[in-house]
Amino acid sequence: MIMLNIKEILKRKGKTKYWLVKNLETGYQAVDAMMNNKTSGIRFKTIEKLCKVLDCTPNDLFKIK
Secondary structure: OEEEOHHHHHHHHOOOHHHHHHHHOOOHHHHHHHHOOOOOOOOHHHHHHHHHHHOOOHHHHEEEO
């Protein structure tokens, strides 16, 4: 199973979910679903925004469990 690694990245950077919502300019529910791996898909545009905001690569965003 491929999972998003957003919680770990935020923790490592000392940032919060609310910070991410504000900087992604998206809704709280969408970010919450991504952080809790409750989403069935993610757009390339969203991956790109996450990488820019979190200053990471797509490889950092995903993990295989």
